Amino acid sequence: MITIDPGDIPVVLSGRALLSLRESGHNFPSAVGEVIDNSLESAANNIEILTTTELRNRKKVLSRIAFVDDGSGMDDDTLHHYLQLGFSRRYMSEKTIGKFGVGAKLAGLSVGTRIDAWSRVAGSSEIRHVVFDLDEALRAEENGGTAVISPPDDEPLPTDLGPHFPTGSGTVVMWSKIDRVTDNEGRSTPDHVLVELKKELARIFRAFLGGGIRIKVDGVLLKPHDPTFRQKGTxxxxxxxxxxxxxxxxxxxxxxxxxxxxxxxxxxxxxxxxxxxxxxxxxxxxxxxxxxxxxxxxxxxxxxxxxxxxxxxxxxxxxxxxxxxxxxxxxxxxxxxxxxxxxxxxxxxxxxxxxxxxxxxxxxxxxxxxxxxxxxxxxxxxxxxxxxxxxxxxxTAKNSGEHNSLAHAIKAADRTMPKARAKPNLTKAQVAREYDNLAKDAGRDKSEEEKAAYVQEIKELPFVIETVDIPGDDLFQLTHLEGQTIIRLNERHVFYQELYEPLRALSKEQNGLSEVPATARRAVQAITLLLVAYAKAESMHETPVDQYKELRKWWGTFTDQYLTKISHIL
Missing domain, CATH: 3.30.230 (Ribosomal Protein S5; domain 2)
Incomplete structure (x- = not known):
């Protein structure tokens, strides 16, 4: 027998400790998930979440959350200990979802300050009840008492929850005195947090939902959400x-x-x-x-x-x-x-x-x-x-011709600028093959007529710009013909994917109230113009491939590396 010295004090002030433990790291979906875990461990096939709202200071808030399951229920001894922190029939088990004996309790207290539970086991006609109210526990401690959980009683279910209780065994857990329901970003409006709740639960419990377990939120049956796209019925x-x-x-x-x-x-x-x-x-x-x-x-x-x-x-x-x-x-x-x-x-x-x-x-x-x-x-x-x-x-030839307006504007400007000096010395057959390859890259070769029209369209342009799929880490490739340079912008390159393409997509948005699409279009054109200016400078050399091929290769490689290494600030 242990003798308690009059000067001894409790190791833990239960009420105050629980007040601190409210900051347990839960958001609303993770807290709800803890109760669902208990339902699944009790062999429930049907789990229902019911929410109630009220106006508080003229603001709509969640005032009560109830969980109903058709699991095996809890006898009086288990129900009495259900709200005891650290109690678990599966404590430290490595074969079950829960094992610490704190999940559902901390979950409920992270959302509100009162938890009620009603339960009935198979073969019984009685629904038994237990409650823990943190506010009452704190008052008891302030008055020199101890925070306790009273034995189960026969307090009836709230009237509106009665019809939801299963005809056989089952459990209802109810959270009330709710004061802190938020999502990961701290948003707390009921409509928003309930949408997020459904999304999160559908993903968290996707294997169970896919296996036939039914989880409803305010009457809506959840469909599993599988980010791997392997499940059916999602x-x-x-x-x-x-x-x-x-x-x-x-x-x-x-x-x-x-x-x-x-x-x-x-x-x-x-x-x-x-x-x-x-x-x-x-x-x-x-x-x-x-x-x-x-x-x-x-x-x-x-x-x-x-x-x-x-x-x-x-x-x-x-x-x-x-x-x-x-x-x-x-x-x-x-x-x-x-x-x-x-x-x-x-x-x-x-x-x-x-x-x-x-x-x-x-x-x-x-x-x-x-x-x-x-x-x-x-x-x-x-x-x-x-x-x-x-x-x-x-x-779809999606990118073909996207640079046409810029290319024609450059043609007009190029009339008064120095002319290219590149001497590729290609035969007519080789030039024709270059045009054939470009038509194929641009998706403009579905018929001989389409290809011929495309070649005719670009022949007189000093610069032809196409966005194409190029293996490797070249940012762009240049092909110098007699008086003309073909620029292939590589859509595989990280610069295109992480910067150019998002700007391009933004430039196509239809929003008459915003200047953003117009600004994005100017940014895309400015980047493209820089590439054209480089190509123009390269074409001023008689043998640009020999002179600049390595430079272009390193340019693409270093751009890739820099963007990858500093992507966190872009």
């Missing part, structure tokens, strides 16, 4: 099918292409993880510059740029960037790449998993393992994106 599949039907196109298999799906050993350990890297289907990748349009936004493509999904027992615990993992840094095109890491709870420490199951910081060994895989796989995925874009460009 939100993206529905959106894509509707889009394709509306545009008169056939709906085929809308799943992504898998580039890597292997169990790998973590460097320096005996542990293994499963790493999946995929590419969204061509119907999503579509054409260059479409990654931020209305369809892409609806498919949640922009938020996937460089994000890695860490899946613990098929439940996502983190979806975010991992610094310096993608080769050469994260590129805009990487938003089409799905990247998943699957692991089991025994790797929690290595994964940096916290007790709130939010966030994962891979250990050095795992980071090196993932980086090695990324270096081997992602360049090939990026090449496939370029191939899809190139094919789309050739089919």
């Amino acid at each position: 939100w993206a599949e529905q959106v894509l099918a509707e889009h394709l039907k509306a545009t008169g196109r056939e709906v085929g298999d809308l799943r992504g292409q898998v580039f890597h799906d292997k169990i790998v050993k973590v460097e320096g350990t005996t542990h293994e993880v499963r790493v999946v890297i995929t590419l969204a289907p061509p119907e999503v990748v579509r054409v260059k510059g479409a990654g931020g349009d209305a369809l892409a936004t609806k498919l949640r493509i922009p938020e996937n740029e460089g994000a890695i999904s860490f899946m613990r027992l098929d439940r996502e615990i983190n979806y975010n960037l991992v610094a310096k993992l993608f080769p050469g840094g994260v590129m805009t095109k990487d938003r089409y790449i799905g990247f998943e890491v699957h692991f089991t709870p025994e790797l929690d420490r290595m994964m940096g998993v916290r007790n709130v199951k939010r966030g994962a910081v891979p250990s050095d060994g795992l980071r090196r393992t993932l980086k090695n895989i990324a270096n081997n796989v992602i360049p090939g995925v990026r090449e496939e994106i370029d191939r899809i874009w190139g094919q789309a460009d050739r089919e």
Whole structure:
């Protein structure tokens, strides 16, 4: 028996400690996810989230959140301990979603200061109730008492929740006295946070939703959202099918292409993880510059740029960037790449998993393992994106003629400027072949008539500018003919993809109230004019290829390297 000295004090002032623990690192979706975890562990097949709003200081706010599940329920002993911090029937288990005994409690208190729970087990007719109110606990401590959880009682469910309780076993958890509901950016309007909640839950629990578990938010049944595009029956599949039907196109298999799906050993350990890297289907990748349009936004493509999904027992615990993992840094095109890491709870420490199951910081060994895989796989995925874009460009001749107005203006200006001195000494057949190749690169060779018209159109221009797909790290290529220079701007180069193309897309926006598109057009024209001026300077040498080929090569290489190294400030 331990004798307590009159001068002894409690190790923890429970109420005040819980007040501090409200800052547990949860946002609203992650807090809600903790309760869903408990429902899944109790073998629930149906989970319903019901929200209530009220006007507070003339501002609409969430006032109550209720969770209803048809799981196995809790007997009196379990229910009594349900709100006790640290209690868990699965404490430190490596076979279950939860193991710390703090998740759902801290989750509820991160949102509001009162948690009620009602539960019924199979074979019982009684619904039992337990409650913890942080405000009452603080008052008890201030008056010299102790914060406690009273035994279960028979307090009835709120009237409006009664019809939602399952006919058999089940549980209702209710959060009230809500004072801090926000998303990752601190926005708190009910409409916004509920939209974000549905999006996050659909991704976090996608494996369970895809397997038949039903999760509803205010009556809306969630469809799984899979950034890797491997699952069927997803939100993206529905959106894509509707889009394709509306545009008169056939709906085929809308799943992504898998580039890597292997169990790998973590460097320096005996542990293994499963790493999946995929590419969204061509119907999503579509054409260059479409990654931020209305369809892409609806498919949640922009938020996937460089994000890695860490899946613990098929439940996502983190979806975010991992610094310096993608080769050469994260590129805009990487938003089409799905990247998943699957692991089991025994790797929690290595994964940096916290007790709130939010966030994962891979250990050095795992980071090196993932980086090695990324270096081997992602360049090939990026090449496939370029191939899809190139094919789309050739089919639509998207970029052909985009520089026509500038080229004709330069022709007029060039009449009074020094003439080119380049002497390529090409035969007529060689010149004709150069024009044939350019027509093919520009997607203007679908018929002999189209090709002939294109060649006739460009023959008299001193400079021909086309955006084309060039393998390698050349920023642009120049072909000097007699009195004419062909400029091929490389759409694969990082300068084009990260700077030129976004400006070009912005310049095409229709917004009569903004000067931004006009400014973007001038920027695109100015950059193109700089290339023309360089080409003009090079053409003043009789043998420009011999003289400047290496210079051009290094220019493209160094531009690539600088942009990659300082992309964080651009």
